Amino acid sequence: MALNSRSVSLTLFSLTVATVLFSNAVAALSGGQEGPIVGGWSSIKDPNAPQVVEIAKFPIDAHNKEAKTNLKFESVIKGESQVVAGVNYKLVIAAEDGGAGNKYEAVVYDRPWDKFRQLTSFKQV
Template identity: 55%
Template sequence: MALKFQYLLAILAVIFLCSDVSSAPLSGGRRGAIVGGWRKIDPNNKEVVENGKFAIDEHNEEAKTKLQYKTVVEAEEQVVSGINYKLVIQAIDGTDSNKYEAIVWVKAGAIELKQLSSFRKLD
Protein backbone atom coordinates (compact mmCIF):
# COMPACT_ATOMS: atom_id res chain seq x y z
CA MET A 1 0.00 0.00 0.00
CA ALA A 2 2.85 2.42 0.86
CA LEU A 3 4.44 1.83 -2.56
CA LYS A 4 1.19 2.71 -4.37
CA PHE A 5 0.97 5.90 -2.29
CA GLN A 6 4.54 6.85 -3.27
CA TYR A 7 3.73 6.31 -6.95
CA LEU A 8 0.61 8.42 -6.60
CA LEU A 9 2.59 11.23 -4.95
CA ALA A 10 5.22 11.07 -7.70
CA ILE A 11 2.56 11.29 -10.43
CA LEU A 12 0.83 14.21 -8.70
CA ALA A 13 4.17 16.02 -8.33
CA VAL A 14 4.87 15.62 -12.06
CA ILE A 15 1.39 16.88 -12.95
CA PHE A 16 1.79 19.83 -10.58
CA LEU A 17 5.21 20.75 -11.93
CA CYS A 18 4.10 20.49 -15.55
CA SER A 19 1.00 22.60 -15.00
CA ASP A 20 2.93 25.27 -13.09
CA VAL A 21 5.49 25.89 -15.85
CA SER A 22 5.04 29.15 -17.78
CA SER A 23 4.48 29.04 -21.52
CA ALA A 24 7.76 30.90 -22.18
CA PRO A 25 9.73 27.78 -23.20
CA LEU A 26 7.03 26.82 -25.69
CA SER A 27 6.89 30.27 -27.21
CA GLY A 28 10.62 30.78 -27.45
CA GLY A 29 10.35 33.33 -24.64
CA ARG A 30 8.06 35.55 -26.73
CA ARG A 31 4.97 36.65 -24.86
CA GLY A 32 1.75 35.69 -26.62
CA ALA A 33 3.42 33.60 -29.32
CA ILE A 34 1.76 30.34 -30.28
CA VAL A 35 3.98 27.51 -31.43
CA GLY A 36 3.26 26.93 -35.12
CA GLY A 37 0.79 29.82 -35.41
CA TRP A 38 1.36 33.19 -37.09
CA ARG A 39 1.13 36.33 -34.95
CA LYS A 40 1.15 39.93 -36.21
CA ILE A 41 4.11 41.99 -35.01
CA ASP A 42 5.26 45.60 -35.35
CA PRO A 43 6.69 46.13 -38.87
CA ASN A 44 8.86 48.96 -37.49
CA ASN A 45 10.61 46.70 -34.97
CA LYS A 46 14.40 46.86 -35.41
CA GLU A 47 14.75 43.08 -35.93
CA VAL A 48 11.89 43.07 -38.46
CA VAL A 49 13.51 45.89 -40.45
CA GLU A 50 16.88 44.07 -40.41
CA ASN A 51 15.18 40.90 -41.67
CA GLY A 52 13.42 42.89 -44.42
CA LYS A 53 16.74 44.31 -45.61
CA PHE A 54 18.30 40.85 -45.38
CA ALA A 55 15.48 39.42 -47.55
CA ILE A 56 16.04 42.05 -50.26
CA ASP A 57 19.82 41.55 -50.20
CA GLU A 58 19.53 37.76 -50.37
CA HIS A 59 16.96 37.91 -53.18
CA ASN A 60 19.15 40.33 -55.15
CA GLU A 61 22.10 37.96 -54.79
CA GLU A 62 20.13 34.83 -55.72
CA ALA A 63 18.07 36.33 -58.58
CA LYS A 64 20.70 38.82 -59.83
CA THR A 65 18.25 41.73 -59.38
CA LYS A 66 18.73 45.22 -58.00
CA LEU A 67 15.73 45.78 -55.75
CA GLN A 68 16.10 48.61 -53.26
CA TYR A 69 14.59 48.20 -49.80
CA LYS A 70 12.04 50.86 -48.87
CA THR A 71 10.06 49.61 -45.83
CA VAL A 72 8.31 46.66 -44.20
CA VAL A 73 4.55 47.16 -44.60
CA GLU A 74 3.30 44.13 -42.64
CA ALA A 75 4.99 41.57 -40.42
CA GLU A 76 4.11 38.30 -38.74
CA GLU A 77 6.15 35.77 -36.81
CA GLN A 78 5.80 32.02 -36.39
CA VAL A 79 7.59 30.10 -33.65
CA VAL A 80 9.14 26.96 -35.08
CA SER A 81 12.64 25.60 -34.54
CA GLY A 82 13.65 29.24 -34.50
CA ILE A 83 11.35 31.97 -35.81
CA ASN A 84 9.86 32.49 -39.26
CA TYR A 85 9.22 36.11 -40.18
CA LYS A 86 6.59 36.64 -42.90
CA LEU A 87 7.16 40.13 -44.23
CA VAL A 88 5.43 42.28 -46.82
CA ILE A 89 8.19 44.54 -48.07
CA GLN A 90 7.87 47.67 -50.21
CA ALA A 91 10.85 47.82 -52.59
CA ILE A 92 11.89 49.82 -55.61
CA ASP A 93 12.61 48.03 -58.88
CA GLY A 94 14.07 50.65 -61.22
CA THR A 95 11.34 53.28 -61.23
CA ASP A 96 8.53 50.99 -60.00
CA SER A 97 7.56 50.50 -56.37
CA ASN A 98 6.26 46.99 -55.67
CA LYS A 99 5.33 44.82 -52.70
CA TYR A 100 7.01 41.49 -52.06
CA GLU A 101 6.31 38.74 -49.58
CA ALA A 102 9.38 37.22 -47.96
CA ILE A 103 9.78 34.55 -45.32
CA VAL A 104 12.99 34.73 -43.33
CA TRP A 105 13.91 31.95 -40.89
CA VAL A 106 16.07 32.96 -37.92
CA LYS A 107 17.63 30.63 -35.36
CA ALA A 108 19.16 32.54 -32.44
CA GLY A 109 22.06 31.12 -30.51
CA ALA A 110 25.80 31.51 -30.10
CA ILE A 111 25.91 31.85 -33.88
CA GLU A 112 22.73 33.30 -35.36
CA LEU A 113 21.52 31.44 -38.44
CA LYS A 114 19.39 33.27 -40.99
CA GLN A 115 17.89 32.02 -44.25
CA LEU A 116 15.56 33.41 -46.90
CA SER A 117 12.96 30.65 -47.23
CA SER A 118 10.76 32.27 -49.88
CA PHE A 119 10.40 35.50 -51.82
CA ARG A 120 7.67 36.48 -54.27
CA LYS A 121 6.20 39.58 -55.85
CA LEU A 122 2.66 40.40 -54.73
CA ASP A 123 0.02 41.49 -57.24
Protein backbone atom coordinates in the same frame (compact mmCIF):
# COMPACT_ATOMS: atom_id res chain seq x y z
CA MET B 1 1.87 -11.77 -25.45
CA ALA B 2 -1.46 -10.73 -23.91
CA LEU B 3 0.41 -9.11 -21.04
CA ASN B 4 2.47 -6.98 -23.45
CA SER B 5 -0.61 -5.93 -25.38
CA ARG B 6 -2.39 -5.01 -22.15
CA SER B 7 0.66 -3.13 -20.93
CA VAL B 8 0.86 -1.14 -24.18
CA SER B 9 -2.86 -0.34 -24.01
CA LEU B 10 -2.56 0.82 -20.41
CA THR B 11 0.43 3.00 -21.29
CA LEU B 12 -1.40 4.62 -24.22
CA PHE B 13 -4.45 5.23 -22.04
CA SER B 14 -2.27 6.82 -19.33
CA LEU B 15 -0.59 9.10 -21.89
CA THR B 16 -3.98 10.17 -23.25
CA VAL B 17 -5.27 11.01 -19.77
CA ALA B 18 -2.07 12.91 -18.95
CA THR B 19 -2.35 14.93 -22.17
CA VAL B 20 -5.97 15.88 -21.44
CA LEU B 21 -5.12 16.86 -17.86
CA PHE B 22 -2.13 18.92 -19.02
CA SER B 23 -4.25 20.72 -21.62
CA ASN B 24 -6.91 21.53 -19.02
CA ALA B 25 -4.24 22.81 -16.62
CA VAL B 26 -2.77 25.10 -19.27
CA ALA B 27 -6.24 26.44 -20.11
CA ALA B 28 -6.95 27.08 -16.42
CA LEU B 29 -3.64 28.86 -15.88
CA SER B 30 -4.26 31.12 -18.86
CA GLY B 31 -7.41 32.40 -17.19
CA GLY B 32 -9.48 31.47 -20.20
CA GLN B 33 -7.77 34.14 -22.28
CA GLU B 34 -6.83 33.26 -25.80
CA GLY B 35 -3.18 33.71 -26.62
CA PRO B 36 -1.03 32.85 -29.58
CA ILE B 37 -1.30 29.30 -30.77
CA VAL B 38 1.90 27.41 -30.13
CA GLY B 39 3.57 27.07 -33.53
CA GLY B 40 1.00 29.44 -35.04
CA TRP B 41 1.60 32.79 -36.70
CA SER B 42 1.38 35.98 -34.59
CA SER B 43 1.11 39.49 -35.98
CA ILE B 44 4.20 41.69 -35.56
CA LYS B 45 3.01 44.75 -33.66
CA ASP B 46 5.76 47.13 -34.82
CA PRO B 47 6.95 46.33 -38.35
CA ASN B 48 9.35 49.30 -38.13
CA ALA B 49 11.24 47.90 -35.15
CA PRO B 50 14.99 47.78 -35.88
CA GLN B 51 15.16 43.97 -35.58
CA VAL B 52 12.26 43.51 -38.03
CA VAL B 53 13.80 45.97 -40.51
CA GLU B 54 17.16 44.15 -40.28
CA ILE B 55 15.46 40.82 -41.01
CA ALA B 56 13.45 42.41 -43.87
CA LYS B 57 16.59 43.68 -45.58
CA PHE B 58 18.04 40.16 -45.65
CA PRO B 59 15.67 38.74 -48.33
CA ILE B 60 16.18 41.81 -50.52
CA ASP B 61 19.97 41.33 -50.40
CA ALA B 62 19.67 37.55 -50.90
CA HIS B 63 17.30 37.97 -53.86
CA ASN B 64 19.58 40.59 -55.46
CA LYS B 65 22.55 38.21 -55.26
CA GLU B 66 20.65 35.19 -56.55
CA ALA B 67 18.59 36.85 -59.32
CA LYS B 68 21.17 39.52 -60.25
CA THR B 69 18.62 42.29 -59.59
CA ASN B 70 18.91 45.65 -57.88
CA LEU B 71 15.91 45.88 -55.55
CA LYS B 72 16.15 48.65 -52.97
CA PHE B 73 14.50 48.15 -49.59
CA GLU B 74 11.88 50.80 -48.71
CA SER B 75 9.85 49.55 -45.72
CA VAL B 76 8.10 46.70 -43.97
CA ILE B 77 4.36 46.94 -44.63
CA LYS B 78 3.29 44.17 -42.27
CA GLY B 79 4.56 40.95 -40.81
CA GLU B 80 3.95 37.84 -38.81
CA SER B 81 6.25 35.64 -36.76
CA GLN B 82 6.12 31.97 -35.86
CA VAL B 83 8.18 30.42 -33.09
CA VAL B 84 9.64 27.09 -34.18
CA ALA B 85 13.20 25.87 -33.49
CA GLY B 86 14.04 29.51 -34.16
CA VAL B 87 11.64 32.08 -35.64
CA ASN B 88 9.98 32.24 -39.04
CA TYR B 89 9.19 35.76 -40.22
CA LYS B 90 6.58 36.26 -42.95
CA LEU B 91 6.99 39.86 -44.10
CA VAL B 92 5.37 42.02 -46.75
CA ILE B 93 8.12 44.37 -47.91
CA ALA B 94 8.00 47.46 -50.11
CA ALA B 95 10.99 47.68 -52.45
CA GLU B 96 11.93 49.76 -55.45
CA ASP B 97 12.76 47.95 -58.66
CA GLY B 98 14.27 50.31 -61.23
CA GLY B 99 12.10 53.21 -60.14
CA ALA B 100 8.90 51.17 -59.77
CA GLY B 101 7.60 50.39 -56.31
CA ASN B 102 6.58 46.79 -55.70
CA LYS B 103 5.48 44.63 -52.78
CA TYR B 104 7.12 41.31 -51.98
CA GLU B 105 6.32 38.58 -49.51
CA ALA B 106 9.35 37.00 -47.92
CA VAL B 107 9.63 34.19 -45.40
CA VAL B 108 12.87 34.22 -43.43
CA TYR B 109 13.96 31.57 -40.92
CA ASP B 110 16.15 33.04 -38.17
CA ARG B 111 18.16 31.44 -35.36
CA PRO B 112 19.97 34.41 -33.82
CA TRP B 113 21.80 32.39 -31.14
CA ASP B 114 23.91 30.65 -33.78
CA LYS B 115 23.82 33.50 -36.32
CA PHE B 116 21.83 31.48 -38.88
CA ARG B 117 19.39 33.16 -41.25
CA GLN B 118 17.81 31.59 -44.35
CA LEU B 119 15.47 32.90 -47.04
CA THR B 120 12.68 30.33 -47.32
CA SER B 121 10.56 32.05 -49.95
CA PHE B 122 10.40 35.34 -51.86
CA LYS B 123 7.69 36.42 -54.28
CA GLN B 124 6.10 39.54 -55.66
CA VAL B 125 2.56 40.18 -54.37
